[in-house]
Amino acid sequence: MQNMSGWRSLNVGVIGGGIGGMSVAVALRRAGHTVTIYEKSDFAGEVGASVSCAANGTRWLHEWNVDIAKGDPVVLKKLINRDWKTGEPVSVYDLDDYEKRWGYVYNMFHRQYMHTMLQDAALGEGEGTPATLKVNHRCRDIDLKTSTIVFENGEVVCHDLIIGADGIGSAVRKVLGITPEKRPSDQSCLHTNVTTEEAVRLGLADYSKDSALEYWGGQEGKWDKIVLSPCNGGKLLSYYCFFPREKGDYSTQTWGAEDRPVEELLDPYPELDRQVYGHLQIGKEIKPWRLWVHEPYPYIRRGNTCLLGDAAHPMMPHQSQGACMAIEDAAALGILFSKRYFAGDIDQALAVYEEVRLPRVTRVQAAAAKAAYNINERIGFSANKDIPTYKVEDANKVLTIEEMNAYDMYKDIEEKLASKQGTTYTGAFLCGLPIGLELPNGITIGA
Numbered sequence: 001m002q003n004m005s006g007w008r009s010l011n012v013g014v015i016g017g018g019i020g021g022m023s024v025a026v027a028l029r030r031a032g033h034t035v036t037i038y039e040k041s042d043f044a045g046e047v048g049a050s051v052s053c054a055a056n057g058t059r060w061l062h063e064w065n066v067d068i069a070k071g072d073p074v075v076l077k078k079l080i081n082r083d084w085k086t087g088e089p090v091s092v093y094d095l096d097d098y099e100k101r102w103g104y105v106y107n108m109f110h111r112q113y114m115h116t117m118l119q120d121a122a123l124g125e126g127e128g129t130p131a132t133l134k135v136n137h138r139c140r141d142i143d144l145k146t147s148t149i150v151f152e153n154g155e156v157v158c159h160d161l162i163i164g165a166d167g168i169g170s171a172v173r174k175v176l177g178i179t180p181e182k183r184p185s186d187q188s189c190l191h192t193n194v195t196t197e198e199a200v201r202l203g204l205a206d207y208s209k210d211s212a213l214e215y216w217g218g219q220e221g222k223w224d225k226i227v228l229s230p231c232n233g234g235k236l237l238s239y240y241c242f243f244p245r246e247k248g249d250y251s252t253q254t255w256g257a258e259d260r261p262v263e264e265l266l267d268p269y270p271e272l273d274r275q276v277y278g279h280l281q282i283g284k285e286i287k288p289w290r291l292w293v294h295e296p297y298p299y300i301r302r303g304n305t306c307l308l309g310d311a312a313h314p315m316m317p318h319q320s321q322g323a324c325m326a327i328e329d330a331a332a333l334g335i336l337f338s339k340r341y342f343a344g345d346i347d348q349a350l351a352v353y354e355e356v357r358l359p360r361v362t363r364v365q366a367a368a369a370k371a372a373y374n375i376n377e378r379i380g381f382s383a384n385k386d387i388p389t390y391k392v393e394d395a396n397k398v399l400t401i402e403e404m405n406a407y408d409m410y411k412d413i414e415e416k417l418a419s420k421q422g423t424t425y426t427g428a429f430l431c432g433l434p435i436g437l438e439l440p441n442g443i444t445i446g447a
């Protein structure tokens with residue numbers, strides 16, 4: 001698969017400078033390309049909340065030499081599901097051997113720290129030419145035939161390759177002719193931040209000691225769920241509070257909206273465990289998080305333009321994989337346009353990108369929608385079959401930690417490239433998973 005012959009350095013335009021946009025800039029500059037990121041905002045309105053980065057995301061941060069310490073992460077030791085009323089653990093997934101099994105840790109970052117960490121890796125010193133960031137550049141249109149981008153500020157630029165990393169409301173997606181089939185979720189979400197310092201000062205539980213993603217409720221058929229994710233080394237507790245939409249509809253609001261009063265946050269939860277309720281009572285920056293369910297898109301590229309991250313596959317937050325999937329997209333493009341794999345045919349590279357990414361993200365997207373009302377479908381808990389409340393829609397179809405972390409993207413790309421190039425792939429992998437791997441859901445890869 002060695003292919004140096006037709007390789008050439010591309011002039012790449014990335015639209016959107018979020019987690020996905022910064023990640024792809026890192027991957028492509030390292031692969032030898034010149035990258036310009038166009039961001040509509042100036043990042044002034046960034047929200048304070050956690051983002052989880054499991055091993056399948058963390059592995060690429062290492063591969064790209066990203067300074068992970070800058071993200072001030074919490075390295076997770078457990079996933080804990082607690083009883084709604086008593087707070088007693090009902091299902092615990094231990095991550096003690098996680099790094100040993102998968103080679104990388106499960107990080108929880110603060111969004112702004114993670115963003116800065118990736119931005120520094122994209123724009124700073126390091127392998128390849130540092131990317132350029134142009135803020136206040138909102139993409140208005142793209143001519144797909146000439147790969148020309150028109151911005152609302154009047155600027156017009158041309159690139160060899162254009163990547164739409166412009167989030168769930170993507171303008172690039174519209175240019176590609178994709179009309180999302182979408183509906184507001186039956187679930188609403190308010191997010192709030194609590195500092196460990198204040199909670200401890202008031203005599204409340206010190207959840208930071210658990211270094212865990214903690215969930216109250218979420219058992220089958222219930223929309224009510226509290227998700228606690230620690231970040232900033234445990235100093236900040238980021239709470240995602242879910243409840244049925246009929247108890248409060250925020251489907252048309254976005255981040256950046258006014259803070260909501262604490263009563264509104266507490267209202268849906270009269271019976272919630274008093275310890276975590278006490279935390280919510282001191283919650284700051286209470287903001288709605290709009291939840292929309294998007295059906296998978298039929299394609300994610302046209303001409304020399306492709307989509308990445310939430311623009312390509314927005315998903316419900318219940319597998320905590322949105323950021324990881326954006327990072328994986330970036331990794332796929334980094335590999336496909338590397339000196340080893342890119343023979344100069346952009347169309348072929350993007351065709352393989354689509355073939356590699358769409359099935360995997362679609363699977364995670366569907367699993368995230370299911371885990372919204374059944375925590376037993378969540379990666380990790382999906383393997384805890386022995387707990388009394390374990391019930392899943394189809395045991396053979398649950399998403400497992402093995403699929404996420406044993407996945408070898410290089411092998412998946414080699415398999416798909418071989419078929420495009422008319423050669424035979426002889427590796428012992430199927431769609432990036434080792435043939436013979438037994439998944440806890442009873443499926444054996446390649447059987």
Ligand SMILES: Cc1cc2nc3c(=O)[nH]c(=O)nc-3n(C[C@H](O)[C@H](O)[C@H](O)COP(=O)(O)OP(=O)(O)OC[C@H]3O[C@@H](n4cnc5c(N)ncnc54)[C@H](O)[C@@H]3O)c2cc1C
Pocket residue numbers: 015016017018019020021038039040041047049050051052053137138139140165166167168169170171172191255289308309310311317320321322323324325326
């Ligand atoms: C509050 C919150 C918490 C989350 N928690 C988690 C989590 O725990 N784990 C996880 O894996 N995922 C989480 N996610 C999801 C995750 O953050 C996203 O899936 C991930 O950030 C995808 O990044 P993205 O770059 O594709 O999109 P975004 O982060 O939305 O970035 C898109 C960027 O494009 C810019 N843009 C938009 N339109 C244009 C335009 N026309 N022209 C130029 N620029 C434009 C935007 O300003 C933005 O900077 C969370 C998301 C939110 C909002």
